[in-house]
Amino acid sequence: MKTGVLADDRIMLRHGAGGRAMRRLIEESFCRAFAMEPELPAGVIGLSAMDDGAAVRIGDEWLVLTTDSHVIHPVFFPGGDIGRLSISGTVNDLAMMGATEVLGLTCSVIIEEGFPAADLERILASMHQACEEAHARVITGDTKVMGKGEIDGIVINTTGIGLTSTLIRDCGLTAGDRLIVTGTLGDHGMAIMATRHGLALEGPLLSDVAPINGLIHKVLSDYAESVTAMKDPTRGGLASALHEMAAKGNVGIIIDEAALPVRPAVRAVSELVGVDPMLVANEGKAVIGVRQGATDAVLAALRSHPLGKDAAIIGLCTADRPGMLVLDTGFGRRLLAEPEGEPLPRIC
Amino acid sequence: MNPLDFRDPVRANELASALARDVAAIGRAPVSIMHVCGSHEQAIARFGLRASLPRDLNVIMGPGCPVCITDMPEIDEGIALALHGVRVATYGDMLRVPGSAGSLADARAAGARIDTVYSVSQAVDLARETKEEVVFFATGFETTAVATAAVILGTPPPNFSVLSAHKYIPPVMEIVAEMPGSRVEGFLAAGHAASITGWGIFEPFVKRHRIPVVVGGFEPLDILAALVRLVEMIRDGEPGVANMFPRCVTREGNRNALEQLWRVFRPIGGRWRGIAHIPNGNLRLRDEFAWVDARKRFTIDVASLWQQAPSSLVRQCICGNIMSGIASPADCPLFGRECTPESPVGACMVSSEGTCKIWHQYGGVLDLRGTTNDVCPRCVTRDNERGVA
Numbered sequence: 001m002k003t004g005v006l007a008d009d010r011i012m013l014r015h016g017a018g019g020r021a022m023r024r025l026i027e028e029s030f031c032r033a034f035a036m037e038p039e040l041p042a043g044v045i046g047l048s049a050m051d052d053g054a055a056v057r058i059g060d061e062w063l064v065l066t067t068d069s070h071v072i073h074p075v076f077f078p079g080g081d082i083g084r085l086s087i088s089g090t091v092n093d094l095a096m097m098g099a100t101e102v103l104g105l106t107c108s109v110i111i112e113e114g115f116p117a118a119d120l121e122r123i124l125a126s127m128h129q130a131c132e133e134a135h136a137r138v139i140t141g142d143t144k145v146m147g148k149g150e151i152d153g154i155v156i157n158t159t160g161i162g163l164t165s166t167l168i169r170d171c172g173l174t175a176g177d178r179l180i181v182t183g184t185l186g187d188h189g190m191a192i193m194a195t196r197h198g199l200a201l202e203g204p205l206l207s208d209v210a211p212i213n214g215l216i217h218k219v220l221s222d223y224a225e226s227v228t229a230m231k232d233p234t235r236g237g238l239a240s241a242l243h244e245m246a247a248k249g250n251v252g253i254i255i256d257e258a259a260l261p262v263r264p265a266v267r268a269v270s271e272l273v274g275v276d277p278m279l280v281a282n283e284g285k286a287v288i289g290v291r292q293g294a295t296d297a298v299l300a301a302l303r304s305h306p307l308g309k310d311a312a313i314i315g316l317c318t319a320d321r322p323g324m325l326v327l328d329t330g331f332g333r334r335l336l337a338e339p340e341g342e343p344l345p346r347i348c
Numbered sequence: 349m350n351p352l353d354f355r356d357p358v359r360a361n362e363l364a365s366a367l368a369r370d371v372a373a374i375g376r377a378p379v380s381i382m383h384v385c386g387s388h389e390q391a392i393a394r395f396g397l398r399a400s401l402p403r404d405l406n407v408i409m410g411p412g413c414p415v416c417i418t419d420m421p422e423i424d425e426g427i428a429l430a431l432h433g434v435r436v437a438t439y440g441d442m443l444r445v446p447g448s449a450g451s452l453a454d455a456r457a458a459g460a461r462i463d464t465v466y467s468v469s470q471a472v473d474l475a476r477e478t479k480e481e482v483v484f485f486a487t488g489f490e491t492t493a494v495a496t497a498a499v500i501l502g503t504p505p506p507n508f509s510v511l512s513a514h515k516y517i518p519p520v521m522e523i524v525a526e527m528p529g530s531r532v533e534g535f536l537a538a539g540h541a542a543s544i545t546g547w548g549i550f551e552p553f554v555k556r557h558r559i560p561v562v563v564g565g566f567e568p569l570d571i572l573a574a575l576v577r578l579v580e581m582i583r584d585g586e587p588g589v590a591n592m593f594p595r596c597v598t599r600e601g602n603r604n605a606l607e608q609l610w611r612v613f614r615p616i617g618g619r620w621r622g623i624a625h626i627p628n629g630n631l632r633l634r635d636e637f638a639w640v641d642a643r644k645r646f647t648i649d650v651a652s653l654w655q656q657a658p659s660s661l662v663r664q665c666i667c668g669n670i671m672s673g674i675a676s677p678a679d680c681p682l683f684g685r686e687c688t689p690e691s692p693v694g695a696c697m698v699s700s701e702g703t704c705k706i707w708h709q710y711g712g713v714l715d716l717r718g719t720t721n722d723v724c725p726r727c728v729t730r731d732n733e734r735g736v737a
Contacts, residue, residue, distance in 0.1 A: 258357070324714075326716065326719070327396065327711070328396075329394075329395045329396045330355075330357035330360070330395075331355075331357060331360045331395040331396065331397055331400060331568040331572075332395055332396035332397045332398065332399040332400035332401075332716075333396040333399040333400075333716045333719060334393065334394075334395075334396030334398075334399065334710050334711045334716065335710075335711025335712055335714055335716070336711055337708070337709070337710070337711050337712065340688075340690065
């Protein structure tokens with residue numbers, strides 16, 4: 001019996017959904033293909049670390065490098081668009097490794113023939129706005145146009161570099177650490193799902209897409225020593241991010257379900273479509289591992305920033321059951337499984 | 349009462365303590381309670397209730413998934429009809445359930461016309477929109493059978509008929525209670541089914557088997573309260589029927605629905621997949637409804653499907669023992685490895701009501717009993733507001 005990703009003859013959507021299937025594709029295909037002898041020298045954190053980006057030691061500092069290609073349907077969605085997403089995604093990946101000040105961004109765009117010029121203008125204006133919020137700028141780029149039907153609308157790749165003196169990894173959790181999320185969960189994923197399935201709802205349901213390097217800077221400027229790990233729970237949601245952090249840090253994680261900040265509108269869609277808010281993407285949030293003694297101070301620092309006002313302590317790390325996520329529901333406990341692929345709504 | 353009152357962790361804690369006390373008072377272990385409903389299992393797994401139960405109390409899911417217990421020859425009938433050119437409408441869960449040679453999904457891939465519907469009335473709508481023969485492949489317990497009965501009594505279009513694989517729960521409780529190897533000491537009965545049949549229907553069973561039956565709802569507190577009542581009756585050696593879902597269930601049930609159910613259907617014996625022959629366990633259309641009975645209307649040739657032997661993986665599948673309550677998914681060598689929701693081996697991993705699918709969705713087989721007090725995230729989040737207003 002064939003196992004692993006190549007048990008499938010073809011790449012399926014779940015191989016890009018941020019869950020277990022995607023991790024296996026990267027590990028078994030990309031990491032293997034790009035592995036070279038000799039191994040990476042000290043002072044370089046590369047592909048095999050499977051972190052949010054790479055880091056290269058330069059003197060006393062680390063140069064952080066990350067890249068991300070953005071595709072989303074629809075291109076304009078409640079709370080944002082592909083332009084805002086493409087800047088925020090890369091800025092946030094840099095921030096997750098500690099590089100909260102962006103040295104520069106690239107912007108590489110592939111556009112389908114026939115794409116409305118007005119839409120492109122709107123996307124670019126949105127990128128400009130996000131850059132201003134992130135105090136970042138695009139310093140080089142590339143443009144390609146492909147024939148009608150050869151690509152779906154527009155694809156935007158951005159790459160970012162930043163410098164930091166304190167490198168934060170997603171593998172640094174230790175037993176006793178507390179876990180903090182910087183705000184409400186599931187907003188982006190549920191907004192997209194509601195839009196795609198035409199769910200008309202009372203009350204606003206908006207994507208949270210935003211650059212959060214300013215928010216993270218606020219924490220790191222005073223408490224960098226107390227932050228043990230950081231990750232942005234994008235595709236695959238909080239469940240995927242925590243699974244990865246638990247496995248890399250070799251700790252167990254206990255999550256207090258009642259403490260998870262979730263907006264009522266997100267909760268409503270979640271119940272309606274039968275998809276847990278912990279399994280869908282956030283595009284303006286981070287999950288931060290914090291040493292026990294600094295928890296309250298970090299929480300206060302986050303809450304003093306507009307993007308962190310809903311920050312909450314959601315759980316803790318244990319030496320027991322390394323790699324596993326235990327969800328305390330208030331009525332009992334169960335394991336929280338690592339999502340395999342894209343969660344499918346009950347209705348479609 | 350506000351529905352959220354049934355999700356009060358403080359009261360849940362009190363009920364869990366009562367359970368621990370009462371199970372200890374019984375003085376032998378384990379005490380096994382069976383429920384027969386996918387929705388109960390969903391709630392138990394979703395809220396992690398098993399982790400709060402005393403070690404000496406087993407709550408097991410019996411044959412509570414109607415899709416899972418639909419027997420292979422019944423699936424074969426649906427496939428044969430579809431391959432014969434009839435449009436078959438059925439619930440989405442049924443598509444991937446393996447028959448003797450493949451599933452309805454396989455038949456569809458081979459060109460058969462199979463429509464997924466959410467209700468029997470949607471199948472009727474489909475028949476109204478077309479001149480083709482539409483067969484509703486009807487599965488489900490008495491809860492869904494009443495809907496099928498109502499539609500049949502409501503003069504459906506002439507090109508509509510029903511292939512009934514409906515099942516009736518009370519008889520299977522008798523079989524499970526008598527099964528060698530089963531040590532079921534109490535039944536948690538499904539509240540929604542009892543809202544139709546009434547709780548009085550369990551009285552003869554209790555008299556015959558001296559096993560208590562408690563009707564329970566589907567919120568965490570409903571389930572815990574029903575378990576407490578069951579354990580009390582086991583402790584006191586006084587089996588009876590108790591209704592712990594009085595906001596929906598009466599002694600008599602829904603008389604109109606029952607009258608319609610028995611006017612249209614008659615109980616006959618038949619095999620439930622993986623379990624046994626269940627006397628009176630299958631619901632078939634009465635002769636006066638032959639005009640809407642697909643078995644009377646068409647010649648269904650299933651024998652031609654019975655050439656292939658099941659694969660070796662299927663032979664290792666222990667779905668039958670799981671549905672009989674003799675084994676749990678933790679005992680299955682295939683669970684989570686060869687058998688996953690993406691590529692299911694047995695019916696229990698196919699249906700959203702199936703034990704294995706539910707366990708897989710909610711984290712797997714690890715027993716977390718006794719861990720609820722080892723570290724307390726609630727202490728960690730003591731000064732942390734609950735959610736966002």
